[in-house]
Amino acid sequence: MNQDIYVVIEHLRGKVTEISFVMLAGARELAKGSGGNVAAVLLGHNAQGLAGNLAADKVLYFDHSALAEFTSDAFQKVLTELISKDQPRVVLFGSTSIGTDMASTLSIKLGLPLVSSCRSFSADGKFVSQICGGKIMAEGDLPGPTALVTMVPGGYKAEQGQSAQSPAITQVEVPALESLRVTLANYIEPEAGDVDIAKEPILVSVGRGIQNKDNIVLAEELAQALGGAVSGSRPVIDQGWLATSRLVGKSGKSVKPKVYLALGISGAPEHVEGITNSDTIIAINTDPAAPIFGVAKYGSEIDLFDLIEVLTEKVKQSKGG
Ligand SMILES: Cc1cc2nc3c(=O)[nH]c(=O)nc-3n(C[C@H](O)[C@H](O)[C@H](O)COP(=O)(O)OP(=O)(O)OC[C@H]3O[C@@H](n4cnc5c(N)ncnc54)[C@H](O)[C@@H]3O)c2cc1C
Structure with a gap:
């Protein structure tokens, strides 16, 4: 056999x-x-x-x-x-x-x-x-x-x-490929978008846990302090809280930052597919059973809202204000 x-x-x-x-x-x-x-x-x-x-x-x-x-x-x-x-x-x-x-x-x-x-x-x-x-x-x-x-x-x-x-x-010899019903007409490149998240060294990525569009600014402030950009999971993009160009995963981009900070993201396979080449994944999720912890190097079950502003402040301070 x-x-x-x-x-x-x-x-x-x-x-x-x-x-x-x-x-x-x-x-x-x-x-x-x-x-x-x-x-x-x-x-x-x-x-x-x-x-x-x-x-x-x-x-x-x-x-x-x-x-x-x-x-x-x-x-x-x-x-x-x-x-x-x-x-x-x-x-x-x-x-x-x-x-x-x-x-x-x-x-x-x-x-x-x-x-x-x-x-x-x-x-x-x-x-x-x-x-x-x-x-x-x-x-x-x-x-x-x-x-x-x-x-x-x-x-x-x-x-x-x-x-x-x-x-x-x-x-290997290819079998007869006649009367094919499907052929490729054209390949359409996706639009580049505002920021190319695939090239960012640090990503602050938000999931459904961020709750609403008004809270995105918290992630933006942290990303700015760290010198990176904001990305997100599918629900965040589907609800229009972030542009489509910021989507990470199967239907979005594969990213490879030095640090991928996942805030309130469960770690569904379609999302994880896009982050496995990150150097270091850090997961913040209140659910200890969230699959994101399976791919993260560091993780915490802290509520992201108890962390995000404090962390932004600390980063700013460490960079001298
Ligand atoms: C064909 C197909 C393609 C897809 N492509 C993609 C894709 O490209 N990218 C993608 O992301 N998804 C994609 N999805 C969807 C994917 O399956 C998941 O539904 C999605 O990734 C879930 O997003 P989420 O983790 O933000 O939300 P959820 O799964 O709802 O997770 C939210 C997490 O936030 C945590 N949380 C809530 N509140 C807090 C808090 N205050 N502090 C800390 N943690 C908190 C919760 O414990 C939970 O784990 C695709 C699905 C299909 C079927």
Whole structure:
């Protein structure tokens, strides 16, 4: 039986996405127990260069102009054939719009079990999955013979899935990609917005716990004192308390500040996805069970309103007023 762990690499505009490296790190853990290899499955066009730093034993590369950008139609055709033929032990997808699209349809098409929102694995084939929006961690055994899995960030650092040594690339024949029903017409870049939160060294990020728009000024004062900017979680943006350009997470931006101060943010997987590359995450949340504490280096259960103004004052004082 094939004990290999396959990782379906996601890439966008010529760059491998962070979740792909996180998946490779998870795959390495699983491969320790299965005894198989970690194979990165790369679909693209003239995209061999993307394989350079993938921490995989081998790369299965499919090159075709119809695979240059993700479309459900073309990718399904390639992966259906690959998985049915090779029957690997596990196939990992990102818990992203692309990964969820592929994993769920392949699960139905191939009649294979799908485990969603996995955060980490152990060598004996157990998984930990973040369910109910990250409020519950469920543990289980990966079903067989082939398990399809979607993975959320948070369990591994992206660097763990990177390697200085280039893996061996095997170019695999692409099945006939005729009569595709979906093609990419155009790629629309999101608007840059006022501040690029992806480039800020310090982010004071607010969640629903900030309560209302009038309180945003408290976060702005703290951010200003620290020399950073304000960002927020989805409810804060949806209610119009902050501009869309300040959204952190799956539907917003991935950020990598030196310090990410999360005030009143629960730490749902869709939010955490955007903060895992921060150097230091500090979480302030009154709920000790909030999942944000699982990714934070430092945390406090203090009420954010008991902290924020005092902290702003202290920072100002330490900078000499
Ligand atoms: C397809 C999809 C995409 C999504 N994309 C994103 C995304 O890009 N970014 C994103 O953020 N979300 C996204 N979401 C939403 C996400 O699932 C969560 O609903 C959202 O992140 C929750 O935001 P929150 O943590 O601010 O709110 P909540 O989950 O309501 O958490 C508020 C937290 O504040 C704490 N709190 C309350 N009062 C205080 C206080 N006084 N002091 C300290 N702590 C306090 C509470 O204990 C609680 O943990 C997406 C969801 C879906 C389905």
